[in-house]
Amino acid sequence: MKLHEFVVRRLLLLVPVMVGVAVFTFAIAHIIPGDPAAIQCGDKCGLIVDYTDDGDPITAYEANRIRLKMDDPVLEQFWRYITDLAEGDWGDSLLYHRPVVDVVKDAAPITLEMSFLALFIAYPLGIFLGIISAVRQDRMFDHVSRFFAIAFVSLPIFWFAMMLQLYLATGTEHGGICDPIFGTEGGCFPIYGRHDPSFTYPEDGYMWFYPEGGTGFHLIDSWFVTDEKLATLPAEWGSNWLLFKDTLMHLALPCTALGIASAGSLLRYMRASLLEVLHEDYVRTARAKGLSEFRVVVVHACRNALVPIVTILGFSIGGAIGGAVLTETVFAFNGMGRVAVTSLQYLDFTVIMGVTLITSVIFLLSNLIVDITYAIIDPRVRLE
Amino acid sequence: MDSKLRALLMCTLMIASALAGCLGGDDDGGDTPEDVLGCTYADATNYNPDATKDDGSCTYDEPEPEPEPVMGCTDSAANNHDAAAEVDDGSCDYGRSQAEIMADYAAGTIGFEQALYELEVSRKCREQGSNNPCEIVEMSIGDASTIDPHDAYDSASGDVIEQVYDTLYRYAGDGSGNAIIEPRLATGYSVSEDGLTYTFDLRDDVYFSNGDKMDASDVVYSWCRVLGYGSPDSHVGWILEQSFDCNDADGNHDDNGGESFTVYSDTSFSVTLFAPSSAFISTIAYTVGAVINADLCEANRVVELDADGNVTSDDYCHEWMDEGPAGAGTNAYIVQSWVREDRLVLTPNWMYWEDGDYNINRHTVSIVTEASTRLLAFTDGEVDFGSINIEDLVNFCYIDENGNGEFDAGEDDALDDKPNVASKDGYLCSYRETFTTTLSAFNLNPKVLDAGEDNTNPGSNSSLVINHDCDGDGTNDCNVMETAALREAISYAFNYEQHRRETYDNSLAPQYGPIPTGFLFAETQYEVFTYNIALAEQILEDAGFIRQYDCASLTHGDAPTVVAEADRDGDECRLPNVLRVMANEGNDYRIAMAQQLEEALGTIGVATSGDAKPWPEYLTMYYTRTWDIRFSGWAPDYLDPDNYWSPFAGSHDIGGDAYGTGYHNDDVDAALLIGRQSQDNDEREQAYIDAFAAWTQDPNMIIIGQYNGIGVKHDDICSPDWVAIGSAHWFDYDKLPEVNGELVGSCE
Known part of the structure; x- marks a missing residue:
């Protein structure tokens, strides 16, 4: 096929x-x-x-x-x-007083942006530490990293999120550790929200300066704000970079909270996968050929060890979207997780069904992408 | 030989040293011819680099005088801003006064855009400080449902609506904890002798935020819109619907008033009510009485017609009004942006009619449901208000138990003496009594679900429980709950003090009747019911509710087994059925109160059942009337005692009985009607005294208390007097600027 x-x-x-x-x-x-x-x-x-x-x-x-x-x-x-x-009519929300399509359309990019960035943190971190852990099996680094991996997987996301807020987003007098190190005032990161509370000042319209029909991913949209619109913004947000930075700063803590759990499990997967591969004959052959250990591990072993990791990606996306419910609540992001929770509280059935539908689509599509990727990177797999 | 050489060398060195000392000059004597006299100080103007001895002749330049700072206007927003100015001399010119600008605008001398520009220059907040003194950021738990005042019934919506729209009158605090009504768009009113016709005089200087002038026709249109649209989402329209209609002679709705309204001029109109109502001014002070821009509403109204020209749908411009569009209101702020369940931003309506400049140019409300995030953001100073939970107040407030004015260790262990709350550094804590009442209602016509009906379906069929002989003819014709004595006894079985103090952790203030403290005519009530289980038992005994039923045989509706008199051992039950005490899961207060009441009633032979019900089952019981005692709450709509008495204790005949309990007391009804209709305060007061007297003989609920609490804010926020009804008005707020770590100015 x-x-x-x-x-x-x-x-x-x-x-x-x-x-x-x-x-x-x-x-x-x-x-x-x-x-x-x-x-x-x-x-x-x-x-x-x-x-x-x-x-x-x-x-x-x-x-x-x-x-x-x-x-x-x-x-x-x-x-x-x-x-x-x-007919494309998902009904109207009792709570939001808007068509459900619009509610979901606004909320989905917020959750996806956060989830993707969280995975962007989790994957390199988990894979890198997993490799080191496998290579240094049963040494101190391995023990320590496995301890943290289990801890990160076990810790409730909301607790971890609150700890991040407390230590990285507040001033010294409230427990923050950033200010003396980085010379900041009131912590390194904002405590809540997708943007600074004064962000819309002074013109009318929420995020009016973002391009109409943009992606909804503000990390992307921020680079497409025109110079004409930038000129009307206060100096602290008057460039594409500053808009991007504001979004990124607000995403840092929620994405870390969301990504760290995935990183922990990925570390475990990667370590196990790599250890298995390192005992394969072809790795022994590579070593016998006199290749450097770095080349043996990175070029020969890791490539094959990564195949099962790709499979996990689909579940990771689902897990991240699920984890977003708590993360969005703690950090006051109005993404799909928070919309779903609020709708459940008010029994806003149309929104509950809309969010469930769109989450299902995302989950199915991400698994489709994983399947395709899997087939591409592993020729042994057939698309049948 | 070596030793001789060393001795010779040493001797030579010693002799040489002595000779060298003798060759130097004698410093003890006068000047030697070799000294060069002059000024030896390098910073002197006559410094002589060749001089070896200072002769005291040094002269110095006069010090350069400190340059005078450049005085002028340093505010870049002022018309006469001087970029070179270093110190502000108070000469900044912010343009013409608000009154001058508005006079020119009214005369047509300047256009809207020009007026808007000048008003902004004249009125905007310009304070500088590290705490953004012209902005307030607030965290809220819940978002507004709509900003259309004519279909909003929740407090979160009201909080925004009161910034954007005006009413003819509004609620305010009198500074001593009581609520009053103060004029806004109206300057006064008169009432006809029959109490039916109210004639209002309006301000002549009010403009909508788009520059349109507000006049009497806007008021009439707004009130008739409430009735025409029918507030389908919130049903708030009943507050006006009870007083008047907007029908023409044929009985058809007229958006412009119909027969009930007469517009005399731009600033005068009258409305005729169905019946006299002393609460009328209070009802129109509620946000549902807000005045909107009639022309803009009409321009944005969506009416759909069928092929025959009949109206199939009419949104009365609700879709346009839903998010508080510019030009719709006359109050101090406009909605700059609103992302539902996320953030709402208010910015000034420069056309606002009230005199004075803005202290707050921007008000942001962020919706944050997580309590720990709100607490952290408030503590860290990221927000000015944070909707702090009761248990977190100890971080900011304490009770000054030893009265030394200082916070001492342990004084924040419990904030139980709330009225004497004190503030920790950086915060302002204040005691607040609300008008929200917690109560327990009695159902006089309880039912049981019919066989096979679902206890989670509000539409389930149910039947009345008839188990008592009320008229004494020997046959059962009513339910025991119809007996006043039983309800009175139950009222004495409730431990008020325990629940106010312990269950609610002192968050309930005593309330003895339907009217809460701080409300009009609250003094007509006094403490009658206290916890007295012996008295409760005696009342039951006296009323003939003797211990005669086999408790094991009791159900909610079936006939009980009567124990033969000779076989009774004193453990029998007094009532022929089990009373169902309703509390809902998740509300620990109600559960605790229900448990105490059940235990107390159990000791005097009244059987009860009252497991906390899941919310759906709780609601089903409510709607199917399958309950006997139900813990609930009530918040006021408008500032009038009738809004407390009638829904609770008024019968269905006078538009009361909101809980559908079937309660009907003619004396109470008669007194409430006088209280509702009389224009004479003395007569009203007597009416509520009479109502209370009649009601205490025939109570239909346990009134437990009114919520109180502690408000906390940062100490840079200055706010007007607390009022327990209505919302904060941000135009009346101020935020002191913080410069170099110190607050500048004071709230006094």
């Missing part, structure tokens, strides 16, 4: 999978206990807000059920949901 046939086939398979996910999420949303109509009015649900044509009072709760069409048969609700979905 040719590569493009494989890709098309996998993409077509997405359709039934998505339908399955839609059915599943709709069912879950309607099975879990809770009543959005009641959540909306809370203690004031009993207030009489209207009267029927016959003069009977309608309470706030009853009015909500009517407005949300909750008394329609479930099958009718499901059919409406599926047909709207097919």
Whole structure:
């Protein structure tokens, strides 16, 4: 099978999978206990807000059920949901008062940017330390790195995130360690948020200076802000680099928190994989040929040891998106994780289903990419 | 030989040394001819480098006088900014005064853009300091749901709406903890003799943020929009709907007022109510009474018609109003940007009518749900306000137990004496009583779910529990909860002090009736119910609720087994059913209160069941009325006692009974109607005294207390008097600049 046939086939398979996910999420949303109509009015649900044509009072709760069409048969609700979905209408959010598509469109790049950057930290770090650990098997470095690897995997992300905030984002008087070392004031990094609170000053519109139809990844979009728009910004953000830097500084701690756990597990995988390869005959042959140890390890052993690591990438992306729920909450990023949590609290079913759908797509696509990459780097694997 | 040579050498050296000493000059004598006299100091103007001895002739230049600093206006924002100026001499010119500019704008001498520019120059905050004194950053737990004032019923939305939109009147603090109503867009009003028609006079100097002038037709349009649109998301419209309609003679809705409204001029109009209402001014002071730009709303209104020209949908410009667009409001700020659940930024509406300059040019609200992040950011100074949790207040506040004005070790162990809270360095802590009440309601018409019904489905069928003979004819015709004596007894079985002090860790202030302290006519109430289990038992005994039922036989609705009189051992139960005490999982306060009440009732022979229910089941019980006692809460909508009494204790007949408990007391209703309709304060006061007296004989709820708390802020923030209703108005706030680590100025 040719590569493009494989890709098309996998993409077509997405359709039934998505339908399955839609059915599943709709069912879950309607099975879990809770009543959005009641959540909306809370203690004031009993207030009489209207009267029927016959003069009977309608309470706030009853009015909500009517407005949300909750008394329609479930099958009718499901059919409406599926047909709207097919037409690109994901419904409107009760909480955000916007189309769900827009909510997801705004939130997804935030989560993906953070997750990708976290993996960008995790992979080189985990692989590098894994190699060193394997090469220095059972020596002090190996013991120490394995200890930290287990610790990083075991530590709850939210705890690690809070520790990063405390030590790297606050001044000395509050426990921060940065200021005396780097001469900063109030820590090296911001405590929360995707941007500085004063970022939009003084013009109107949130991030109006970013290009319309941009990627939503501000690390990228920041380089495409025009000079004309840059000229209107205060000096502290008046260049592409400064915009990029602000985004990067705000991403540093959440990405570290998110990436460090992945780095720990990657270290373990890489170490085990490399140790296995180092005992292969061809490595012994390479050594016998008199190649330097560096060349033996990096060129011959690592190349093959990395193959299983690629497989993990798909799961890592899923894990990072899952971990983003906590990270986004701690660092106040309004990405998909936080949107999902908030929507669950308010039983905003349309958003819950939208986020689930888009997360499924991301997960499926990332695994597709992994499969393709796997086939490319390991010729023994066939696309069949 | 060597020793001889060494001795000779030594002798030669000694002789040479002695001779060398004799050859030097005699310094003890006068000047020698070889000395050159002159000035030997190099910094002197007549320094003589050849002089070997100073003769005291040195002369020096006069020191250069310190250059005078260049005085002038150093503020680059001023019209007469002097770039060379080093010291500000107070001569900065910020343009014309607000009054002059607005007078010219009103006369048409200058256009909107020019006026806006001049107003900004004239009014903007210019303070310099390391703490960004012209900006306030706030962290909030929840975001606004909408900035359309006519469909917003939550406090987070109200907090923004009150910055952007004005009402004719608004709530304010009187400085002593009480709430008052103060005029805003209205200058005054009169009421017709029958109490039905209110005629308002409006300010003549109010403009929307886009420069349009606000007049009476905007007010009428705004109020009728509330009724026409119907606030489908929030149902807040009921607050106005209870008072008037906007129908024409044919009964059709009229956006411009219909028969109830009359516009006399740009600054005067009247509205006729369905019935007299002493709370009317208070209701229109709620954000739902906000005035919007009628012309802009009409321009942005989306109306869809069918083929026959009938209206199929009408958004009354809600989509446009949803995010608080520029030009829609008249208050001090406009919404610069809003990313839902993330960040909202307010910047000045330079056209704002109130006199004075801005102290805060920018207000940012970040939504941060994680408490530890808020705490850290607030402590580290990244934000000015942080929505600090109660348990974290000890980081900033303490109780000055020994009264020495200093924070001593251990004084922050417990902030239990909240009214005497003191502040640690860098912070300002203040005690605040809110108007949020916590209570427990009694259901007079409890039901049980029909067989096979789902206990998580709010639409489940249920049936009334009839198990008591209320009219004394020998047959059961009501539920025991309809008996006033039973409810009175339950009220005495609740341990108020324990829960205010311990369960709520002193976060509840005593409240003896529906009206909280600080509210109008709160003094009409006094303490009646206290924890007195013996009295509770005696009341039950006196009312005929004797121990006669086999406790094991009791259910919520089925008939009980009566134990023969001869077989009774005193452990029997008094009521024919088990009372269901509702609390929801996750609310430890309610769970603890329910447990105490159940235990207390158990000791006097009243069987209860009350496991904490998951929220869905809790709601199902509420909507299917399958409960007997329910812990709940209530926050005020508008500043009038009627908003507290009627929903709680007024019957359905007078528009009360918000919890659907079936409570009906004619005396209470009659008194509440007088309190609601009378324009005479003395008469109203007496009405609430009467209502309270009648209600204590026939209570329909346990009123536990009103929330109090401690507000904390950084000590550079100056705020107006605390008011327990409504929101902070950022135009009235100030932030002292911090220069060289010291705050400049004071909040006094």
